Amino acid sequence: MTTDLKDTAAGEPLPARPLLAVDDLHVRFDVRGQDVRAVNGLSYTLAEAETVAILGESGSGKSVAAQAVMGILDTPPARVTGGSVRLRGEELLGLPERRRRQYRGDHVAMVFQDALSALNPVFTVGDQIREMYQVHRGMRRRAATAKAVELMERVHIPSAARRLGDYPHQFSGGMRQRIMIAMALALEPDVLIADEPTTALDVTVQAQIMRLLAGLQEELRMGMVLITHDLGVVAGVADRIVVMYAGSVAEQAPARELYARPAHPYTRGLLASVPRLDRRGAPLVPIRGTPPDPAALPPGCPFHPRCPRAEAVCAVVRPAPVAVAPGHDAACHFAEEVHRAGDG
Numbered sequence: 001m002t003t004d005l006k007d008t009a010a011g012e013p014l015p016a017r018p019l020l021a022v023d024d025l026h027v028r029f030d031v032r033g034q035d036v037r038a039v040n041g042l043s044y045t046l047a048e049a050e051t052v053a054i055l056g057e058s059g060s061g062k063s064v065a066a067q068a069v070m071g072i073l074d075t076p077p078a079r080v081t082g083g084s085v086r087l088r089g090e091e092l093l094g095l096p097e098r099r100r101r102q103y104r105g106d107h108v109a110m111v112f113q114d115a116l117s118a119l120n121p122v123f124t125v126g127d128q129i130r131e132m133y134q135v136h137r138g139m140r141r142r143a144a145t146a147k148a149v150e151l152m153e154r155v156h157i158p159s160a161a162r163r164l165g166d167y168p169h170q171f172s173g174g175m176r177q178r179i180m181i182a183m184a185l186a187l188e189p190d191v192l193i194a195d196e197p198t199t200a201l202d203v204t205v206q207a208q209i210m211r212l213l214a215g216l217q218e219e220l221r222m223g224m225v226l227i228t229h230d231l232g233v234v235a236g237v238a239d240r241i242v243v244m245y246a247g248s249v250a251e252q253a254p255a256r257e258l259y260a261r262p263a264h265p266y267t268r269g270l271l272a273s274v275p276r277l278d279r280r281g282a283p284l285v286p287i288r289g290t291p292p293d294p295a296a297l298p299p300g301c302p303f304h305p306r307c308p309r310a311e312a313v314c315a316v317v318r319p320a321p322v323a324v325a326p327g328h329d330a331a332c333h334f335a336e337e338v339h340r341a342g343d344g
């Protein structure tokens, strides 16, 4: 679907400068003297017009990391203690709040799980969409209204012009999610971060919203970071998948490659625990145990207490990412072996 490689004169592919680069990001919370390590050395990149899915169980640090990228973490209690977030090469961490605000909306926008709490209940949706254009683009009310109608039509809200005067609670869950997507896209950001955008919706509406997002991403050529705990949501949408575990990357690979040849025992566990069309009839095996407490991460590999492949070294030495194929790496001491074993 997309490429992040450019051909050099010599014909050797060189990685293009990524649109978004998160490098060794660390976020901690001080909770009553406890040091909660929510994000623990997260690194990933996003290319122009690419969709990267960030997949991980609840509590793995997906939302905290996204909020750090957006610059909307509450500090305190959160603290970004290390790493870098660059957009087209410019470092965002440590920018003064005024500059940071310009980036939000204009360059990086976010869609949340729960539109009802993200939208303001006391203003009509028309007011809220118009405000984006009035504040960020200095438009007059009439022009902003025209843009708001256009945007609501773009996300397929029936009778858009008439519904501008309605309040968020007057829309269904799916329609509210469309409105939040519309607001995020208003200023045509380079990067859209969608944090579990369909989790609160029923299955049919989930599929509609995913199709809408995928279509808009393609049309606007945005980079999209799609955060989910649900492997089913990313299938067919993501170009690449980043599997997060305990605040860092367990494995990342092009989507098809990750499904076909996972190189990390955690990813294998995830794949074995969900029904798959291509493996009808295969027994579902849940991953044993529970994710680690970020206030008490185990030494060595964070997955070792649950890992069926673990050996003595795993409890002592934290594995570094190992490249097993182009664009495919896994943080496991035995990544190459697991990768060779293929699927299942």
Ligand SMILES: Nc1ncnc2c1ncn2[C@@H]1O[C@H](COP(=O)(O)OP(=O)(O)O)[C@@H](O)[C@H]1O
Pocket (backbone or CB within 6 Å): 029, 031, 036, 037, 038, 056, 057, 058, 059, 060, 061, 062, 063, 064, 065, 077, 294, 295
């Ligand atoms: N406000 C907070 N105060 C203390 N700890 C928090 C707070 N928010 C998140 N955390 C910690 O960060 C971890 C990761 O949270 P989060 O990023 O929301 O997980 P995910 O989105 O992957 O489900 C949580 O398990 C929790 O321990």
Ligand code: SF4
Pocket (backbone or CB within 6 Å): 264, 265, 266, 301, 302, 303, 304, 305, 307, 308, 309, 310, 311, 314, 319, 331, 332, 333, 334, 335
């Ligand atoms: S490093 Fe060891 S414990 Fe961690 S995933 Fe690999 S085999 Fe399992």
Ligand SMILES: [Mg+2]
Pocket (backbone or CB within 6 Å): 062, 063, 064, 195, 196
């Ligand atoms: Mg979350």
